[in-house]
Amino acid sequence: MRIACVFIPSFTVAVERRADPRLAEQPLVVYDRNAVIDASPEAASTRVLTVRQAKAACPHAVFVEANRALYRDVTEAMLNAVEEVSPLVEPVEPGAAYADVLGLQGHYDDEFSLSAALVEAVRTATGLLAGTGIADGKFVAWAAASSVPPGDAGVVPSGREQEFLRDKDTALLPFGPDVILRLNLLALRTLGDIAALPRTSVEAQFGRIGTRLWELASGIDREPLRPRKPQESLSERLSFDASVVATEALVMAGRQLLARLLRRLKGRTARRMHLQLLADDRIVWEKLEVFREPTGDERRMVLILKTRLSFLELPQAVDTVAITLTGIGREMAKQEKLFADTQNLNQIAEAIRQLRARYDRPMIYRVAEVDPCSRHPEERSVLVPYDA
Amino acid sequence: MLKAPGRAERPGTLRRLNAPRTIEVRAEAGGAPSALRRRGRWVEVAEVLDRYRTDDRWWTAEPISRSYYALLLEDGRAVTVFRDEVSGGWSEQRYG
Structure with a gap:
């Protein structure tokens, strides 16, 4: 197993700085609701604080509210770019992915050239500089990628994982702060310190996670790559000339978008509908609607859209409506009742009687199950006269 | 129980x-x-595409023994046929 890790450090900060280059030289804090989710290195001390605490600790920093829609789009672009180099890609978190690169080495001079191809693909697609790491196993690849500056590559040859990890900080381990703190209290500050201990001692001290802890510190990571499945999605968005709050206008826009999407759906069905209302490219409201069964029925989608939007109380005006359909599947037919209109049943019964009288035999039949579980299809159901 | 395939039904039955x-x-x-x-x-x-066999009612005077074949034909159609192992005849099986 040869795994590449592609990693954009401080992803949200990098995306915000790309969107507004004026932020490049300033300490930057990205927050969502009341918590800091990322910060530039100059404001790194704020990373675990609330917004109020962060403002007190770093008053000169610029505070930017997280733009999840933008991060999602950039991550998607990054994953697509990595998939151009290797078809097997597993998303890890926004701005990080693993790729299976076993067998790709033959296409490049060496693994550094392969890493350079990954960096270039991501840079072209997103404008951001990623670091890469290539190793046997996800954890070592991750450690290699996060220990090099953006744009560089860390390649760990097979069999030298333990040597590479020896002096790395225990904070690299994918465990919670309580585990890292406990390691530090035991004076285990590097991964080499943990690997030097007998495996059983670590297991005795840390219980169930002890095995994984010792294995990762020793460069053993058998966790397989779980590549994402290619998934078709259809998106449409509509922007207003001026911001709106009236839900009627939003419903109208939504209907228009659905009409466009249904044309592109071409008789197929969708499993999920993602509704988004945005202002200045930031999500004001969003809802992921999962249909009870896959549908391509415009009336049903419009009904759901109206139900969701009609009574919505928006915190602010929005300028864009976006709808994405995912879980695209094959055409599906739904069996309707032949005689749905019960008012006409008497007329139908009369027509059937007249047909029988005219031809002297039943002309209209219905299907009746006889032995639905039979191994012989012809024994499962029979046709009986409709008026029998 | 199972009549010979392809027989015309009498009206009204x-x-x-x-x-x-x-x-x-x-x-x-x-x-x-x-x-x-x-x-x-x-x-x-x-x-x-597939083949399987069914043996049924072997304890009666009219046993059923069939070898089914799911086939892909050269013209692109998929059909299922079976050989009646009792009579030796072939039939096409339709599914509603």
Whole structure:
């Protein structure tokens, strides 16, 4: 197993700085609701604080509210770019992915050239500089990628994982702060310190996670790559000339978008509908609607859209409506009742009687199950006269 | 219980759905069909997709023993046929 890790450090900060280059030289804090989710290195001390605490600790920093829609789009672009180099890609978190690169080495001079191809693909697609790491196993690849500056590559040859990890900080381990703190209290500050201990001692001290802890510190990571499945999605968005709050206008826009999407759906069905209302490219409201069964029925989608939007109380005006359909599947037919209109049943019964009288035999039949579980299809159901 | 496939039903009686229809088949030495005669012309079998056997009512005077073959024909159609191991005849099985 040869795994590449592609990693954009401080992803949200990098995306915000790309969107507004004026932020490049300033300490930057990205927050969502009341918590800091990322910060530039100059404001790194704020990373675990609330917004109020962060403002007190770093008053000169610029505070930017997280733009999840933008991060999602950039991550998607990054994953697509990595998939151009290797078809097997597993998303890890926004701005990080693993790729299976076993067998790709033959296409490049060496693994550094392969890493350079990954960096270039991501840079072209997103404008951001990623670091890469290539190793046997996800954890070592991750450690290699996060220990090099953006744009560089860390390649760990097979069999030298333990040597590479020896002096790395225990904070690299994918465990919670309580585990890292406990390691530090035991004076285990590097991964080499943990690997030097007998495996059983670590297991005795840390219980169930002890095995994984010792294995990762020793460069053993058998966790397989779980590549994402290619998934078709259809998106449409509509922007207003001026911001709106009236839900009627939003419903109208939504209907228009659905009409466009249904044309592109071409008789197929969708499993999920993602509704988004945005202002200045930031999500004001969003809802992921999962249909009870896959549908391509415009009336049903419009009904759901109206139900969701009609009574919505928006915190602010929005300028864009976006709808994405995912879980695209094959055409599906739904069996309707032949005689749905019960008012006409008497007329139908009369027509059937007249047909029988005219031809002297039943002309209209219905299907009746006889032995639905039979191994012989012809024994499962029979046709009986409709008026029998 | 099971009547000979392809027999016309009398008016007014219950009609079976998916009744097998007698069909002409050219079979290989191993028993699998190699061509079917459909609408007056022979169509080659491109691939045997599945085969299975059913044996039923062997305790009665009218046992059922069939070898089913799910076939992909050269013209792109997928059909299921079976050989009646009692009578030796071939039938096409339809599914409603």
